[in-house]
Amino acid sequence: MQFLTSLFVSLALFGATGTATNFTGDVVNGVPVISYLNLSDVPTRSVSRYYLRVGELSGGLPVHIPVFVARGTPESLESGKKLSLSAAIHGDELNGVRVVQRIFAQLEGQVESLNGTVIGIPTVNPMGIYLNQRNYFTSHNSGWLTNINRVFPGTAAVDGGSLPELLAYNIWNNVWANKSQVDVGIDLHTPSSGAETSLWCYADFRLPYVERLAKLLQPDTLKIDPGEPGSIETTFVSNSIPSITVEMGLAKVWNASLIDRVYDFVNRVLDDLDIVPSNSTQAYSPDLSKTYIATTFHDSVSTYGGFVEQLVTVDEPVTKGQPIANIRNAFGDILETIYSPETGKMFQSPQDPSIEPGASVGQIAYNSTDPECADGCIL
Numbered sequence: 001m002q003f004l005t006s007l008f009v010s011l012a013l014f015g016a017t018g019t020a021t022n023f024t025g026d027v028v029n030g031v032p033v034i035s036y037l038n039l040s041d042v043p044t045r046s047v048s049r050y051y052l053r054v055g056e057l058s059g060g061l062p063v064h065i066p067v068f069v070a071r072g073t074p075e076s077l078e079s080g081k082k083l084s085l086s087a088a089i090h091g092d093e094l095n096g097v098r099v100v101q102r103i104f105a106q107l108e109g110q111v112e113s114l115n116g117t118v119i120g121i122p123t124v125n126p127m128g129i130y131l132n133q134r135n136y137f138t139s140h141n142s143g144w145l146t147n148i149n150r151v152f153p154g155t156a157a158v159d160g161g162s163l164p165e166l167l168a169y170n171i172w173n174n175v176w177a178n179k180s181q182v183d184v185g186i187d188l189h190t191p192s193s194g195a196e197t198s199l200w201c202y203a204d205f206r207l208p209y210v211e212r213l214a215k216l217l218q219p220d221t222l223k224i225d226p227g228e229p230g231s232i233e234t235t236f237v238s239n240s241i242p243s244i245t246v247e248m249g250l251a252k253v254w255n256a257s258l259i260d261r262v263y264d265f266v267n268r269v270l271d272d273l274d275i276v277p278s279n280s281t282q283a284y285s286p287d288l289s290k291t292y293i294a295t296t297f298h299d300s301v302s303t304y305g306g307f308v309e310q311l312v313t314v315d316e317p318v319t320k321g322q323p324i325a326n327i328r329n330a331f332g333d334i335l336e337t338i339y340s341p342e343t344g345k346m347f348q349s350p351q352d353p354s355i356e357p358g359a360s361v362g363q364i365a366y367n368s369t370d371p372e373c374a375d376g377c378i379l
Protein backbone atom coordinates (compact mmCIF):
# COMPACT_ATOMS: atom_id res chain seq x y z
CA MET A 1 0.00 0.00 0.00
CA GLN A 2 2.79 2.31 0.89
CA PHE A 3 4.40 1.50 -2.46
CA LEU A 4 1.14 2.21 -4.29
CA THR A 5 0.70 5.50 -2.42
CA SER A 6 4.19 6.66 -3.26
CA LEU A 7 3.70 5.51 -6.85
CA PHE A 8 0.51 7.55 -7.04
CA VAL A 9 2.28 10.58 -5.63
CA SER A 10 5.09 10.13 -8.12
CA LEU A 11 2.65 9.83 -11.02
CA ALA A 12 0.81 12.91 -9.81
CA LEU A 13 4.06 14.82 -9.67
CA PHE A 14 5.35 13.68 -13.03
CA GLY A 15 2.03 13.42 -14.84
CA ALA A 16 0.89 16.89 -15.78
CA THR A 17 4.14 18.80 -16.07
CA GLY A 18 6.87 16.23 -16.62
CA THR A 19 9.67 15.61 -14.18
CA ALA A 20 9.39 17.27 -10.78
CA THR A 21 12.11 19.60 -9.56
CA ASN A 22 14.78 17.33 -8.16
CA PHE A 23 16.39 18.66 -4.98
CA THR A 24 19.60 16.77 -4.34
CA GLY A 25 19.43 17.57 -0.62
CA ASP A 26 22.62 19.63 -0.79
CA VAL A 27 22.68 23.28 0.16
CA VAL A 28 25.54 25.52 -1.07
CA ASN A 29 25.95 29.02 0.39
CA GLY A 30 22.41 28.70 1.70
CA VAL A 31 21.04 27.92 -1.77
CA PRO A 32 19.33 24.59 -2.51
CA VAL A 33 20.97 22.36 -5.10
CA ILE A 34 18.79 20.86 -7.82
CA SER A 35 19.41 18.49 -10.69
CA TYR A 36 16.19 19.39 -12.53
CA LEU A 37 14.05 22.52 -12.53
CA ASN A 38 10.31 22.30 -13.04
CA LEU A 39 8.87 25.80 -13.10
CA SER A 40 5.55 24.66 -11.67
CA ASP A 41 7.39 23.68 -8.46
CA VAL A 42 8.95 27.14 -8.02
CA PRO A 43 7.17 29.39 -5.49
CA THR A 44 4.85 31.91 -7.10
CA ARG A 45 5.22 35.68 -6.61
CA SER A 46 8.88 35.34 -5.68
CA VAL A 47 12.43 35.25 -6.92
CA SER A 48 14.06 31.91 -6.10
CA ARG A 49 17.70 30.92 -6.27
CA TYR A 50 19.05 27.46 -7.01
CA TYR A 51 22.33 25.81 -7.85
CA LEU A 52 22.06 23.32 -10.70
CA ARG A 53 24.37 20.36 -10.27
CA VAL A 54 25.94 19.75 -13.68
CA GLY A 55 28.66 17.20 -12.93
CA GLU A 56 31.97 16.78 -11.18
CA LEU A 57 35.54 17.78 -11.90
CA SER A 58 38.28 15.16 -11.86
CA GLY A 59 38.71 14.08 -8.26
CA GLY A 60 34.97 14.49 -7.71
CA LEU A 61 34.62 18.20 -6.92
CA PRO A 62 30.99 19.05 -7.75
CA VAL A 63 30.19 21.76 -10.30
CA HIS A 64 27.19 24.00 -9.68
CA ILE A 65 25.60 26.65 -11.88
CA PRO A 66 23.62 29.47 -10.21
CA VAL A 67 20.03 29.81 -11.46
CA PHE A 68 17.50 32.55 -10.71
CA VAL A 69 13.79 32.05 -11.29
CA ALA A 70 11.27 34.88 -10.99
CA ARG A 71 7.74 33.53 -10.96
CA GLY A 72 4.74 35.79 -10.94
CA THR A 73 1.09 35.10 -10.39
CA PRO A 74 0.16 31.39 -10.27
CA GLU A 75 -1.80 31.35 -13.51
CA SER A 76 0.85 33.30 -15.41
CA LEU A 77 3.13 30.29 -15.66
CA GLU A 78 0.75 29.12 -18.36
CA SER A 79 -0.80 32.36 -19.54
CA GLY A 80 2.35 34.53 -19.49
CA LYS A 81 5.61 34.35 -21.39
CA LYS A 82 8.84 32.73 -20.19
CA LEU A 83 12.07 34.67 -20.78
CA SER A 84 15.58 33.25 -20.42
CA LEU A 85 18.61 35.43 -19.65
CA SER A 86 22.06 33.87 -19.75
CA ALA A 87 25.54 35.35 -19.41
CA ALA A 88 29.23 34.45 -19.29
CA ILE A 89 29.13 31.27 -21.34
CA HIS A 90 32.51 32.69 -22.30
CA GLY A 91 34.31 33.06 -19.00
CA ASP A 92 36.02 36.39 -19.75
CA GLU A 93 32.81 38.10 -20.98
CA LEU A 94 31.40 39.57 -17.82
CA ASN A 95 29.25 42.62 -18.58
CA GLY A 96 26.16 40.43 -18.94
CA VAL A 97 26.62 38.98 -15.46
CA ARG A 98 25.76 42.34 -13.94
CA VAL A 99 22.77 42.77 -16.26
CA VAL A 100 21.25 39.47 -15.05
CA GLN A 101 21.97 40.34 -11.41
CA ARG A 102 20.35 43.77 -11.74
CA ILE A 103 17.28 42.45 -13.55
CA PHE A 104 16.57 39.91 -10.80
CA ALA A 105 17.13 42.52 -8.07
CA GLN A 106 14.51 44.59 -9.87
CA LEU A 107 12.15 41.64 -10.31
CA GLU A 108 12.12 41.16 -6.51
CA GLY A 109 9.94 44.26 -6.44
CA GLN A 110 7.72 43.19 -9.34
CA VAL A 111 6.88 39.54 -8.64
CA GLU A 112 3.55 40.31 -6.94
CA SER A 113 2.05 41.28 -10.29
CA LEU A 114 4.50 39.59 -12.64
CA ASN A 115 2.68 38.08 -15.62
CA GLY A 116 5.08 35.32 -16.60
CA THR A 117 8.39 33.80 -15.66
CA VAL A 118 12.04 34.82 -16.01
CA ILE A 119 14.88 32.31 -15.74
CA GLY A 120 18.39 33.73 -15.30
CA ILE A 121 21.77 32.03 -15.43
CA PRO A 122 24.31 34.77 -14.54
CA THR A 123 27.40 32.57 -14.97
CA VAL A 124 27.00 29.73 -17.47
CA ASN A 125 30.73 28.91 -17.46
CA PRO A 126 32.20 29.06 -13.93
CA MET A 127 35.31 27.16 -15.03
CA GLY A 128 36.10 29.78 -17.66
CA ILE A 129 35.55 32.55 -15.11
CA TYR A 130 37.87 30.77 -12.66
CA LEU A 131 40.56 30.56 -15.34
CA ASN A 132 39.85 34.14 -16.44
CA GLN A 133 39.40 33.16 -20.08
CA ARG A 134 36.82 32.27 -22.70
CA ASN A 135 36.61 28.49 -22.81
CA TYR A 136 35.97 25.54 -20.55
CA PHE A 137 39.03 23.57 -19.42
CA THR A 138 38.77 19.78 -19.37
CA SER A 139 41.73 18.21 -17.60
CA HIS A 140 42.18 14.68 -18.89
CA ASN A 141 44.46 13.73 -21.83
CA SER A 142 46.75 16.63 -20.84
CA GLY A 143 43.80 19.00 -20.98
CA TRP A 144 41.92 20.88 -23.67
CA LEU A 145 39.63 23.87 -24.02
CA THR A 146 36.04 23.75 -25.25
CA ASN A 147 33.94 26.64 -26.52
CA ILE A 148 30.67 25.77 -24.74
CA ASN A 149 28.82 28.07 -27.15
CA ARG A 150 29.44 25.48 -29.89
CA VAL A 151 28.24 22.34 -28.09
CA PHE A 152 24.59 23.12 -27.25
CA PRO A 153 22.26 21.30 -26.72
CA GLY A 154 25.04 19.21 -25.22
CA THR A 155 25.64 15.51 -24.70
CA ALA A 156 24.45 13.33 -21.82
CA ALA A 157 26.97 11.54 -19.60
CA VAL A 158 25.56 8.17 -20.67
CA ASP A 159 26.31 9.13 -24.25
CA GLY A 160 29.92 9.98 -23.43
CA GLY A 161 29.56 13.72 -22.90
CA SER A 162 32.59 15.55 -21.53
CA LEU A 163 31.95 18.02 -18.71
CA PRO A 164 31.44 21.06 -20.99
CA GLU A 165 29.05 19.00 -23.12
CA LEU A 166 27.35 17.78 -19.97
CA LEU A 167 27.08 21.34 -18.68
CA ALA A 168 25.31 22.35 -21.91
CA TYR A 169 23.13 19.23 -21.76
CA ASN A 170 22.09 19.92 -18.18
CA ILE A 171 21.22 23.55 -18.87
CA TRP A 172 19.32 22.71 -22.04
CA ASN A 173 17.41 19.78 -20.59
CA ASN A 174 17.27 20.41 -16.85
CA VAL A 175 16.78 24.18 -16.70
CA TRP A 176 15.21 25.02 -20.05
CA ALA A 177 13.49 21.58 -20.20
CA ASN A 178 14.38 20.99 -23.84
CA LYS A 179 13.01 24.48 -24.72
CA SER A 180 9.59 23.89 -23.09
CA GLN A 181 10.37 26.31 -20.22
CA VAL A 182 11.50 29.14 -22.52
CA ASP A 183 9.58 31.32 -25.00
CA VAL A 184 12.31 33.90 -25.71
CA GLY A 185 16.06 33.69 -25.01
CA ILE A 186 18.68 36.41 -24.63
CA ASP A 187 22.34 35.37 -24.40
CA LEU A 188 24.78 38.05 -23.22
CA HIS A 189 28.40 38.27 -24.40
CA THR A 190 31.27 40.66 -25.00
CA PRO A 191 34.03 40.26 -27.59
CA SER A 192 36.87 37.94 -26.57
CA SER A 193 39.73 39.33 -24.50
CA GLY A 194 41.85 41.74 -26.50
CA ALA A 195 39.02 43.05 -28.72
CA GLU A 196 36.82 46.11 -28.36
CA THR A 197 33.33 47.03 -29.54
CA SER A 198 30.33 49.08 -28.44
CA LEU A 199 26.94 47.32 -28.48
CA TRP A 200 25.85 44.97 -31.21
CA CYS A 201 23.94 41.72 -31.71
CA TYR A 202 23.54 38.69 -33.92
CA ALA A 203 19.96 38.16 -35.08
CA ASP A 204 18.50 35.51 -37.36
CA PHE A 205 15.63 37.38 -38.99
CA ARG A 206 14.21 34.20 -40.53
CA LEU A 207 12.41 33.39 -37.26
CA PRO A 208 9.49 35.66 -36.30
CA TYR A 209 10.08 38.04 -33.35
CA VAL A 210 13.89 37.87 -33.64
CA GLU A 211 13.95 41.12 -35.66
CA ARG A 212 11.71 42.82 -33.10
CA LEU A 213 13.92 41.53 -30.27
CA ALA A 214 17.10 42.81 -31.96
CA LYS A 215 15.59 46.22 -32.65
CA LEU A 216 14.42 46.55 -29.05
CA LEU A 217 18.14 46.40 -28.14
CA GLN A 218 18.73 49.64 -30.09
CA PRO A 219 22.28 48.45 -30.75
CA ASP A 220 25.06 50.39 -32.45
CA THR A 221 25.29 47.57 -35.00
CA LEU A 222 22.66 44.95 -35.78
CA LYS A 223 24.11 41.94 -37.58
CA ILE A 224 21.55 39.96 -39.55
CA ASP A 225 23.01 36.50 -39.21
CA PRO A 226 22.10 32.86 -39.92
CA GLY A 227 23.66 31.83 -36.61
CA GLU A 228 26.35 29.53 -35.34
CA PRO A 229 25.52 25.84 -34.80
CA GLY A 230 25.93 24.81 -31.18
CA SER A 231 25.46 28.32 -29.79
CA ILE A 232 22.72 29.04 -27.27
CA GLU A 233 21.11 31.51 -29.68
CA THR A 234 21.06 29.21 -32.69
CA THR A 235 20.00 26.18 -30.66
CA PHE A 236 17.01 28.19 -29.44
CA VAL A 237 16.27 29.56 -32.92
CA SER A 238 16.50 26.12 -34.55
CA ASN A 239 13.93 25.02 -31.96
CA SER A 240 11.65 27.95 -32.93
CA ILE A 241 12.47 29.96 -29.78
CA PRO A 242 13.29 33.59 -30.72
CA SER A 243 16.75 34.48 -29.43
CA ILE A 244 19.61 36.89 -30.02
CA THR A 245 23.27 37.03 -28.98
CA VAL A 246 24.15 40.42 -27.49
CA GLU A 247 27.79 41.63 -27.63
CA MET A 248 28.70 44.44 -25.26
CA GLY A 249 31.96 46.35 -24.84
CA LEU A 250 35.10 44.70 -23.59
CA ALA A 251 35.93 41.42 -21.90
CA LYS A 252 36.93 41.42 -18.23
CA VAL A 253 35.35 44.75 -17.32
CA TRP A 254 32.00 45.96 -16.07
CA ASN A 255 31.13 48.87 -18.34
CA ALA A 256 28.41 50.79 -16.48
CA SER A 257 26.93 52.59 -19.47
CA LEU A 258 26.65 49.41 -21.57
CA ILE A 259 25.24 47.49 -18.61
CA ASP A 260 22.64 50.28 -18.29
CA ARG A 261 21.78 50.05 -22.00
CA VAL A 262 21.29 46.27 -21.91
CA TYR A 263 19.40 46.45 -18.59
CA ASP A 264 17.05 48.95 -20.25
CA PHE A 265 16.77 46.61 -23.26
CA VAL A 266 15.73 43.67 -21.06
CA ASN A 267 13.11 45.92 -19.48
CA ARG A 268 11.78 46.80 -22.94
CA VAL A 269 11.55 43.05 -23.67
CA LEU A 270 9.76 42.38 -20.36
CA ASP A 271 7.30 45.09 -21.36
CA ASP A 272 6.99 43.84 -24.95
CA LEU A 273 6.22 40.31 -23.76
CA ASP A 274 3.69 41.70 -21.23
CA ILE A 275 5.63 40.07 -18.39
CA VAL A 276 5.64 43.40 -16.55
CA PRO A 277 2.69 45.82 -16.66
CA SER A 278 3.12 48.26 -19.49
CA ASN A 279 3.17 52.01 -18.98
CA SER A 280 1.69 52.45 -22.43
CA THR A 281 -1.07 50.98 -24.52
CA GLN A 282 1.12 51.26 -27.58
CA ALA A 283 3.97 48.94 -28.51
CA TYR A 284 7.38 50.55 -27.98
CA SER A 285 8.85 52.01 -31.12
CA PRO A 286 12.62 51.40 -31.05
CA ASP A 287 14.93 54.32 -31.75
CA LEU A 288 17.18 53.01 -34.51
CA SER A 289 18.57 56.39 -35.51
CA LYS A 290 22.06 55.33 -34.36
CA THR A 291 21.82 51.67 -35.41
CA TYR A 292 23.76 50.38 -38.40
CA ILE A 293 21.97 47.31 -39.77
CA ALA A 294 24.26 45.02 -41.78
CA THR A 295 24.10 41.59 -43.32
CA THR A 296 27.82 41.05 -43.62
CA PHE A 297 31.02 41.11 -41.58
CA HIS A 298 34.51 41.08 -43.00
CA ASP A 299 37.43 40.27 -40.74
CA SER A 300 40.74 41.75 -41.94
CA VAL A 301 43.77 39.90 -40.61
CA SER A 302 47.47 40.59 -40.21
CA THR A 303 50.04 38.76 -42.32
CA TYR A 304 52.74 39.34 -39.71
CA GLY A 305 53.34 39.08 -36.02
CA GLY A 306 54.12 42.45 -34.47
CA PHE A 307 52.04 45.37 -33.31
CA VAL A 308 48.82 46.75 -34.74
CA GLU A 309 48.38 50.49 -35.00
CA GLN A 310 44.70 51.35 -35.33
CA LEU A 311 43.88 54.05 -37.87
CA VAL A 312 40.10 53.80 -37.36
CA THR A 313 38.21 53.59 -34.07
CA VAL A 314 35.22 51.42 -33.18
CA ASP A 315 31.95 52.61 -34.74
CA GLU A 316 33.76 54.89 -37.23
CA PRO A 317 32.44 54.71 -40.80
CA VAL A 318 34.94 53.45 -43.39
CA THR A 319 35.12 53.62 -47.16
CA LYS A 320 36.39 50.90 -49.47
CA GLY A 321 40.19 51.13 -49.78
CA GLN A 322 40.64 53.31 -46.69
CA PRO A 323 43.69 52.39 -44.55
CA ILE A 324 42.40 50.93 -41.28
CA ALA A 325 45.57 49.68 -39.58
CA ASN A 326 49.35 49.47 -39.83
CA ILE A 327 51.30 46.43 -38.69
CA ARG A 328 54.65 47.45 -37.21
CA ASN A 329 57.61 45.31 -36.22
CA ALA A 330 59.50 45.59 -32.92
CA PHE A 331 61.63 48.45 -34.36
CA GLY A 332 58.54 50.40 -35.38
CA ASP A 333 58.85 49.83 -39.14
CA ILE A 334 55.57 49.40 -41.01
CA LEU A 335 55.38 45.83 -42.32
CA GLU A 336 52.01 46.28 -43.99
CA THR A 337 49.00 48.56 -44.13
CA ILE A 338 45.54 46.98 -44.06
CA TYR A 339 42.76 48.59 -46.13
CA SER A 340 39.02 48.34 -45.68
CA PRO A 341 37.63 45.83 -48.17
CA GLU A 342 34.25 47.56 -48.36
CA THR A 343 32.39 50.71 -47.44
CA GLY A 344 30.73 50.22 -44.07
CA LYS A 345 31.57 50.60 -40.42
CA MET A 346 34.34 49.40 -38.12
CA PHE A 347 32.33 47.59 -35.46
CA GLN A 348 35.00 45.64 -33.62
CA SER A 349 38.78 46.01 -33.43
CA PRO A 350 41.73 44.82 -31.37
CA GLN A 351 42.40 46.62 -28.13
CA ASP A 352 45.60 44.68 -27.53
CA PRO A 353 48.33 46.13 -29.80
CA SER A 354 50.40 42.93 -29.96
CA ILE A 355 49.29 40.76 -32.84
CA GLU A 356 50.01 37.42 -34.49
CA PRO A 357 49.77 36.37 -38.13
CA GLY A 358 46.14 35.58 -38.94
CA ALA A 359 44.76 37.65 -36.07
CA SER A 360 42.10 40.30 -36.63
CA VAL A 361 43.12 43.93 -37.19
CA GLY A 362 39.51 45.03 -37.43
CA GLN A 363 36.07 43.81 -38.40
CA ILE A 364 34.01 45.78 -40.89
CA ALA A 365 30.22 45.57 -41.03
CA TYR A 366 28.61 46.30 -44.38
CA ASN A 367 25.79 45.23 -46.65
CA SER A 368 26.96 42.79 -49.29
CA THR A 369 25.21 42.82 -52.67
CA ASP A 370 25.67 39.04 -52.89
CA PRO A 371 22.16 37.50 -52.72
CA GLU A 372 23.68 34.64 -50.71
CA CYS A 373 24.28 37.15 -47.91
CA ALA A 374 20.65 38.27 -47.70
CA ASP A 375 20.13 36.29 -44.48
CA GLY A 376 23.58 37.27 -43.27
CA CYS A 377 27.12 36.05 -43.77
CA ILE A 378 30.65 36.45 -42.45
CA LEU A 379 33.39 36.81 -45.07
Ligand SMILES: [Zn+2]
Nearest residue numbers: 090093189190
Ligand atom coordinates in the same frame (compact mmCIF):
# COMPACT_ATOMS: atom_id res chain seq x y z
ZN1 LIG B 1 31.10 35.29 -26.28
